[in-house]
Amino acid sequence: MLSHRVHVDRVFHALGDPTRRAIIEKLSQGPLSVSSLAKPLDITLAAVLQHLQVLEKSGLVHTEKAGRVRVCRMETRGLTVVERWIDDRRSLWERRLDRLGHLLDEPDDN
């Protein structure tokens, strides 16, 4: 199990590349084989495989062999990590503003 911190780093790194994002955008419409991913992106199979490896390690994509074809599909684990990271930041302020509400519910003591 990756530490949360390492996982966040990996997902951000994976999302930091335009080709990898293009792969994710394509896969968000449905599973595809490696070769049908490579064609519209106009890159070699080897390059796609390399990108897929990064995406798989970060939990954004899952690939498996189906006969002679490798099929790729989206995995939500990686995106969840990113969402949580942002959510953690944001909810700090939400918690603060909730506490402000509790404080305002009290009568003023001065």
Next chain:
Amino acid sequence: MSERSVTHSTFVIERVYPTVPERVFAAFSDPRKKRRWFAEGEGFAIEAFTMDFRIGGREQACFRLPDGRPCRNDTVYQHILPGRHIVIAYTMTLGDQCISSSQASFEFVLANNGTNLIFTEQAAFFEGADGPQMREAGWRKLLEQLAEEMAR
């Protein structure tokens, strides 16, 4: 390096408090009250909390996280209109690394049953110096979707 290393995010949080704007504002201008809702309650040890509530004045909150790392908020009051709005700029530092820099506004709007507090944060997030490189296109969309989701 052609990759970007900063990601930007803007989000809005609104709250309605059943009291007048002046009283909500006082919870920001009074250091004792501000400390209670802003710094306390997270379960972190508070090592320092100082504030100088005036335009150009500074505020610093220093915490110690449960894992022992220091965490710090450094704020500058950019603009204050009593009872109406407060605009700040602040950075967050974790350990010895600055992790974000933000501009944030608190607007106090008189509403039917009290005060509508509108908090808007515009933030630049940095990851570790050798950390992830983030590009904006897909990322921005994700953040917007997330903001919508959170706003529900």
